Amino acid sequence: MKILKVSEQISIKRSIEAGTTEQVAIVKGIIQEIRTRGDEALREYTEKFDRVNLSSFCVTKGEIETAYQKIDEGFVSIVREAAENIRSFHEKQLRPSWMTTEENGTILGQKITALDSVGVYVPGGTAAYPSSVLMNVIPAKVAGVTRIVMVSPPDSEGNLPPAVLVAAKEAGVEEIYKVGGAQAIAALAYGTESIASVDKITGPGNIFVALAKREVFGDVDIDMIAGPSEIAILADETARADEIAADLLSQAEHDPRACSVLVTPSMSLAEEVTEEVEKQLALLPRKEIAARSIAEYGAIYVTADMDEAVETVNQLAPEHLEVMTENAMELLGKIRHAGAIFIGRYSSEPVGDYFAGPNHVLPTNGTARFSSPLNVDDFQKKSSVIVYSKKALTENAAKIAEFARMEGLEAHARAVEIRLENDKK
Template identity: 85%
Template sequence: MKIVRISDEVTIKRSIDTGTTEQQAIVKTIIADVRTQGDEALHVYTEKFDRVNLSTFSVTNKEIEEAYEKVDQRFISIIREAAANIRSFHEKQLRSSWMTTEDNGTLLGQKITPLDSVGVYVPGGTAAYPSSVLMNVIPAKVAGVERIVMVSPPNADGVVPAAVLVAAQEAGVKEIYKVGGAQAIAALAYGTESIASVDKITGPGNIFVALAKREVFGDVDIDMIAGPSEIAILADETARADEVAADLLSQAEHDPRACSVLVTPSMVLAEEVAAEVEKQLTMLPRQEIAARSIADYGAIYVTADIDEAVETVNQLAPEHLEVITENALELLGKIRHAGAIFIGRYSSEPVGDYFAGPNHVLPTNGTARFSSPLNVDDFQKKSSVIIYSERALKENGAKIAAFARMEGLEAHARAVEIRLKNDRSVTKKGS
């Protein structure tokens, strides 16, 4: 790995992929075809891209039963325990509607309402991702979403990977379709004969899925346009080089464009970690992917001291941040920008990916400066409630009308004043 001494500012080489002109055109064509042709277009694109001809897109109860037979019972138990941890964490995020009463009789409040429907995209291809199912579905269930739809591309044999179906069943998904790619996003956004549209789409995918989510945003909501995975490790001389190297590689194996960075005030640690990364790379099954990631997007930044290291991390605003230093918890208050923060030697990033409970859908590409992990709030909406009293309108009506006229909105002003005038007329008649 490259070792760089920090001077005044650090920049991270990130892969921000907005797609080629050709990819953008392909996605727009697919979306247009699904909007106009519905299921027919889904069949065409499923056969073209997934090389399978399906009689139906719906996953049947029989397929789910068969999935349970294929998945090892111990792994099913692990899925259930992970789901319980994720559910427990997200239940603590739940908000309640509230109302306050002012002295003048006015009631002001906020009404929390879950979204009616959510679509969850689960990637397929070379690997199965049951963890993505749990992380996207469970917060929606906790939020109270009534209809959760899962889509995932079928394998060559026309089925969704067994572990993904088991995770979906354990998370409580009742509606699952064997559709992937941009066509799946279009179906969720606009509906077809088989798949009714949803209000929000979440979940990761390849560049075509990301471009499709960007394209349909506005007609439906989306979670984010996620970039390749990132990890930054803030470590001092107390950290073990072999453990730090292993954690850097845990992200590098995701994608050739994944970013793995070590920030440390210790040149000794920097050199040891660089050597360990090269050593451990040779033993990885996904060696080629990880090696490209480390070569193109990996770096070790050496700072003057721990304070400069912390500030460097804040400039990076990484998706995942591990803090492996002496008295690591004391640094938590100084960290301003990170999607998920892992404190201490035993809090390796995969702990959060699969089991601890916090969501692993995190802001990438420096968006942790202003974004948060996927959470229960993402599946609810908030409505303001205003019950203005007669006394309050009499006290403040003239001020409201004046404000409206200052903005040149005469009808706004009159809408308030007519009520004041009518009340005065009623008072006069009564007297």
């Protein structure tokens, strides 16, 4: 890994997933076809991209029962326990509606309402992602969303991975469709004969899925446009080099564009970690992917002291941050920007990916400076409640009318004044 000084460029940002002109045009064309031809176009794209001709997109109860037969009972038990951990964490995020009453009879408040419907995209391909199902569906369930639709691309036999179906069932999804890509996003956003539209779309996907989510945003809401995964590790000389190397590689194996960074004031640790990364890299099944990631986006920043190291981490604003230092909890208050913070050597990043409970859908590419992990609030909306009494309007009508006239909105002023005038009649 490259060992750099903090005086050199500090960044985890990679090029924004804007797509090529050709990719954008393809996505726009797919969306338009789905909007105008519905299921017919959806079936054609599924045959073209997934190489399967489906008579029905809907996953049946029989397919879910078969999935349970194919999955080891021990794994099902793990999924259930992980789901309970995730549910318990997100239930603590729930906030009630509220009202306040003033002496003059004014009532002000906020009404919190769950979204009616949410679509969850689960990536397909060569891997299965049951964790993605749990992390997207459970907070929506906790928020009170009544209709949750899951879509995922089928294999060439027209099936979804058994683990994904089991996770969906355990999370409480009752509507699952075997569609993927930009066409699935378009179907969720605008609806087809088989798939009714939703109000929000969440979940990761490839560049075509990301571009489609960007295109439909505004007609529906989306969670975020997530970039490749990233990890920063803040460590001192008390940390173990082999554990740090293992954690760096846990992100590098995701994607050639994943970013793995160590920030430390210890040059000796930096050198040890560099050796450990090379040693462990050779043993990984996905070593080619991880090697590209480490070569292009991996780095070790050596700082003058721990204060400079903490500030470097805040500049990076990483998706995942591990703090592996002596008295690590004491640094928590100084961390301003990170999607998820893992404290201590036993809190390896995969703990959060699968099991601990906090959401693993996190801001990437430095956006942790201003955004948060996927949470219950993402599946709710807030309405302001205003109840003015006659006394309150009498007290404030002149002020409101003057404000309106200052902005040149005479009808606004009169809408307030007419009520008081009518009461005098």
